[in-house]
Amino acid sequence: MTAPSPDFALEIVGLNKAFGGLKVTQGVSLSIRPGERRLIIGPNGAGKTTLFNQISGDMRPNAGQIKLFGEDVTTLAPHQRAHRGLSRTYQIITLFAGDTLEHNVTLGLLGLLPSRWQMWRPLSSYRHLAEEARRTLDSVGLLHLAAHPVSDLAYGEKRRVELAMALSQKPRVLLLDEPLAGLSNAERATVKALIASISKQTTVVMIEHDMDTALDLAETVTLLNYGKVIVDGQRDQVIVDERTREVYLGA
Numbered sequence: 001m002t003a004p005s006p007d008f009a010l011e012i013v014g015l016n017k018a019f020g021g022l023k024v025t026q027g028v029s030l031s032i033r034p035g036e037r038r039l040i041i042g043p044n045g046a047g048k049t050t051l052f053n054q055i056s057g058d059m060r061p062n063a064g065q066i067k068l069f070g071e072d073v074t075t076l077a078p079h080q081r082a083h084r085g086l087s088r089t090y091q092i093i094t095l096f097a098g099d100t101l102e103h104n105v106t107l108g109l110l111g112l113l114p115s116r117w118q119m120w121r122p123l124s125s126y127r128h129l130a131e132e133a134r135r136t137l138d139s140v141g142l143l144h145l146a147a148h149p150v151s152d153l154a155y156g157e158k159r160r161v162e163l164a165m166a167l168s169q170k171p172r173v174l175l176l177d178e179p180l181a182g183l184s185n186a187e188r189a190t191v192k193a194l195i196a197s198i199s200k201q202t203t204v205v206m207i208e209h210d211m212d213t214a215l216d217l218a219e220t221v222t223l224l225n226y227g228k229v230i231v232d233g234q235r236d237q238v239i240v241d242e243r244t245r246e247v248y249l250g251a
């Protein structure tokens with residue numbers, strides 16, 4: 001008999017996090033269904049990135065629970081969550097600037113192998129990973145730059161590489177932290193199309209300030225302010241909600 005599939009890809013219950021006296025996550029509860037596109041919005045300092053850090057395991061909550069497809073992952077390390085299908089990008093690009101694109105993506109894939117890497121084994125011996133890295137680069141139209149150092153790339157191209165690296169892990173849940181930040185209009189359109197093309201096998205949770213673009217990609221929206229969930233629901237309802245107006249317009 002197979003186990004019943006859980007209702008939620010990601011379920012957060014009563015999450016709390018404080019830095020000294022500053023409460024940055026206050027009783028946050030969220031339920032995100034498999035395949036959902038969820039946008040997390042809120043003013044600067046609302047606690048969006050801190051929430052992501054706790055979901056990914058980069059930061060431990062003070063209280064509360066995080067479940068991935070029904071499994072409690074609250075105390076698991078980031079790589080253990082990654083093995084269970086959670087992947088994230090960061091607000092700050094995390095590629096190795098001096099290394100080639102192909103090596104960067106290969107290393108990203110290597111980190112996910114159950115055996116991890118063995119330091120005495122040359123990277124070139126992981127041929128299947130290098131091939132997958134090249135497929136990954138091809139998927140975002142950057143294969144022609146595979147042998148170039150990351151420092152040669154334009155900012156928008158680096159963003160695409162980072163996204164491609166996260167996608168190459170075939171995540172079940174993907175956390176995108178401001179994927180459009182700092183992009184030109186043209187780059188924004190390219191990255192938006194890339195996000196829109198992500199398979200429904202992947203649940204997408206995205207923090208983004210560029211509402212014009214991000215709202216198009218979202219089905220559901222959560223508004224955070226001072227570490228609390230203020231409104232949560234279908235995109236169109238959240239947009240017209242009085243409380244959203246209040247937070248953004250101080251009305």
Ligand SMILES: Nc1ncnc2c1ncn2[C@@H]1O[C@H](COP(=O)(O)OP(=O)(O)OP(=O)(O)O)[C@@H](O)[C@H]1O
Nearest residue numbers: 019022024042043044045046047048049050051091
């Ligand atoms: N490691 C830390 N130590 C102390 N305070 C922190 C730490 N990380 C975040 N904070 C504080 O927690 C609050 C929430 O920060 P966070 O980065 O989560 O907000 P955000 O909603 O992502 O903001 P932005 O939209 O500007 O990125 C801020 O007041 C921030 O200064």
